[in-house]
Amino acid sequence: MNELLTAAQMRAIEQAAIDSGAVTGLELMERAGAGVVEAIYEEWPAFSKPDGENEQKPRLRAVVLCGPGNNGGDGFVVARLLHQRGWVVEVFLYGDADKLPPDARVNYEKWCEIGEVLPWEKCTSDRWGRHPLVIEALFGTGLTREVPDDIRNVLLATLNCRRVAVDLPCFINSDTGAVLMEWPQNLSGVSAGHVTVTFHSHKHGHLLGAGAALCGQVVVKSIGLEFCYEAIGATTAEVFPYLIGKLQGQRLSKIPSAHKFTHGHALILSGGPAQTGAARMAARGALRIGAGLVTLGVPPTAQQEVAAQVTAVMLKRIADADALSDVLEDKRINALCLGPALGLGEREANLIRVALESGRNCVLDADALTLIARDKDLFEKLHPDCVLTPHGGEFARLFPDIAAKLDAPATKGPAYSKIDATREAAKRAGCTVLFKGPDTVISDQTGVASVNAAVYDRTVPWLATAGSGDVLAGFITGLLARGFSPVHAAEGAAWLHVECARHFGPGLIAEDLPEQLPAVLQSLSGSDQGNAV
Numbered sequence: 001m002n003e004l005l006t007a008a009q010m011r012a013i014e015q016a017a018i019d020s021g022a023v024t025g026l027e028l029m030e031r032a033g034a035g036v037v038e039a040i041y042e043e044w045p046a047f048s049k050p051d052g053e054n055e056q057k058p059r060l061r062a063v064v065l066c067g068p069g070n071n072g073g074d075g076f077v078v079a080r081l082l083h084q085r086g087w088v089v090e091v092f093l094y095g096d097a098d099k100l101p102p103d104a105r106v107n108y109e110k111w112c113e114i115g116e117v118l119p120w121e122k123c124t125s126d127r128w129g130r131h132p133l134v135i136e137a138l139f140g141t142g143l144t145r146e147v148p149d150d151i152r153n154v155l156l157a158t159l160n161c162r163r164v165a166v167d168l169p170c171f172i173n174s175d176t177g178a179v180l181m182e183w184p185q186n187l188s189g190v191s192a193g194h195v196t197v198t199f200h201s202h203k204h205g206h207l208l209g210a211g212a213a214l215c216g217q218v219v220v221k222s223i224g225l226e227f228c229y230e231a232i233g234a235t236t237a238e239v240f241p242y243l244i245g246k247l248q249g250q251r252l253s254k255i256p257s258a259h260k261f262t263h264g265h266a267l268i269l270s271g272g273p274a275q276t277g278a279a280r281m282a283a284r285g286a287l288r289i290g291a292g293l294v295t296l297g298v299p300p301t302a303q304q305e306v307a308a309q310v311t312a313v314m315l316k317r318i319a320d321a322d323a324l325s326d327v328l329e330d331k332r333i334n335a336l337c338l339g340p341a342l343g344l345g346e347r348e349a350n351l352i353r354v355a356l357e358s359g360r361n362c363v364l365d366a367d368a369l370t371l372i373a374r375d376k377d378l379f380e381k382l383h384p385d386c387v388l389t390p391h392g393g394e395f396a397r398l399f400p401d402i403a404a405k406l407d408a409p410a411t412k413g414p415a416y417s418k419i420d421a422t423r424e425a426a427k428r429a430g431c432t433v434l435f436k437g438p439d440t441v442i443s444d445q446t447g448v449a450s451v452n453a454a455v456y457d458r459t460v461p462w463l464a465t466a467g468s469g470d471v472l473a474g475f476i477t478g479l480l481a482r483g484f485s486p487v488h489a490a491e492g493a494a495w496l497h498v499e500c501a502r503h504f505g506p507g508l509i510a511e512d513l514p515e516q517l518p519a520v521l522q523s524l525s526g527s528d529q530g531n532a533v
């Protein structure tokens with residue numbers, strides 16, 4: 001499953017499954033607990049040695065922390081299943097057993113037939129050294145507020161243990177990824193040895209915001225809900241955003257018999273003298289990603305500087321908006337990129353006006369975003385063939401009210417997430433918005449949304465380097481020139497951008513990114529898996 005679910009959608013899917021009579025809530029809880037145990041043995045195969053049957057070896061020990069809702073119910077199931085496998089299990093309950101929801105209560109009682117449930121006050125830090133494994137089933141999709149101090153203190157004491165979070169770490173908002181617990185400064189490596197086992201599909205909070213860095217690794221276990229999507233709405237990306245997966249090599253390969261114009265002509269506008277590097281990097285990116293031709297449009301004062309630096313990329317003097325109109329008489333130019341170090345003057349605003357009025361595919365980045373944020377008329381000229389590529393600061397300038405909603409602390413579900421914010425922004429702008437970050441969210445004006453997650457095995461901290469955004473703008477422009485739709489160009493470019501950084505590794509500078517594309521594209525050729533473009 002690549003769909004990403006909110007807490008409300010997950011609840012609705014579960015409810016639809018239960019209402020259909022195909023499964024009960026208790027059965028789902030049992031499957032969830034079994035999925036966690038399965039994931040534990042997959043993660044740590046050494047546990048599968050039958051220690052309990054071997055008198056010479058000490059039995060495996062685990063502690064299970066159960067919360068007051070159904071997440072706690074999953075915890076009681078895990079405790080029972082581990083006990084059945086010979087583990088010594090200690091169970092703590094945060095909250096009042098009499099107030100547990102019905103399914104959790106049933107599993108609490110089943111556990112009580114096996115062992116004790118200890119009150120939270122007894123959950124003291126001296127016990128962690130004895131337990132190889134801590135299972136945290138305190139809160140999942142039902143987390144509604146800051147984690148209280150008596151839980152926080154316990155969690156901080158367990159950081160050196162092997163830890164398994166059931167569904168989500170209990171301090172992460174499942175809709176937004178916001179961390180609802182204060183972390184001590186400089187806590188590095190907190191996710192080492194930490195696994196989060198979730199059910200059916202990723203929740204937004206596994207991939208968005210600060211939370212992603214604290215899930216350790218996320219394992220998704222099926223609990224048999226695949227058949228229930230239609231019960232809660234269409235299975236389309238307007239309803240469920242999706243996680244961008246490996247690209248189809250076939251879609252990226254070029255048609256053997258085609259000539260260069262078949263693959264489009266991208267025009268990238270450069271800034272003035274000493275401001276041309278950003279546009280040159282974007283142009284290199286557009287060319288490497290496969291645009292048939294790439295031209296840099298330069299102001300006359302920068303012509304010599306740029307001419308000395310480019311070879312395969314062509315050069316065109318574009319003094320002002322009139323000159324751009326003349327250049328755009330060539331209808332083969334089918335994708336434009338404006339923004340990287342472009343400048344913030346009247347000339348540049350006029351260039352954007354002409355570009356937007358031309359109706360061509362148009363990537364607006366950096367300075368172009370600042371200019372359209374300042375000028376309502378320009379903003380209103382955006383159309384469905386445009387792609388905006390803001391980072392957080394630019395997004396706040398363009399959509400201050402949406403950014404304020406996103407920054408407001410979530411007090412109750414459904415919480416407003418970066419996905420909601422990007423969708424709202426794209427609808428307002430009437431085009432595709434790519435909201436950058438390790439959790440890049442892409443949406444178009446119809447509500448289709450996806451996430452390009454540079455987290456977990458795709459973490460690339462070295463991508464945060466000057467100019468990498470310029471290359472991304474060039475990648476998008478190149479794919480637009482090649483005929484990809486705006487949303488698919490943005491998705492494909494974002495995914496490849498991360499792959500290029502992964503391929504190069506630490507020490508990366510922006511110029512290196514386009515140069516990784518041949519190897520990355522080569523590795524995709526022949527691949528027929530994927531779901532993004």
Ligand SMILES: NC(=O)C1=CN([C@@H]2O[C@H](COP(=O)(O)OP(=O)(O)OC[C@H]3O[C@@H](n4cnc5c(N)ncnc54)[C@H](O)[C@@H]3O)[C@@H](O)[C@H]2O)[C@@H](O)CC1
Nearest residue numbers: 025028029032069070071139140141142143144145146167
């Ligand atoms: N039938 C189902 O609904 C299933 C649910 N499942 C599990 O159930 C979870 C959702 O269960 P619930 O909706 O009961 O929610 P949770 O168990 O996540 O938490 C809800 C409870 O925690 C309390 N709470 C929330 N935030 C708190 C805070 N900061 N401090 C103190 N108390 C807080 C709430 O008042 C409520 O009592 C999922 O994450 C999943 O693990 C799975 O068992 C699969 C089946």
Ligand SMILES: [K+]
Nearest residue numbers: 138139166168
């Ligand atoms: K949890």
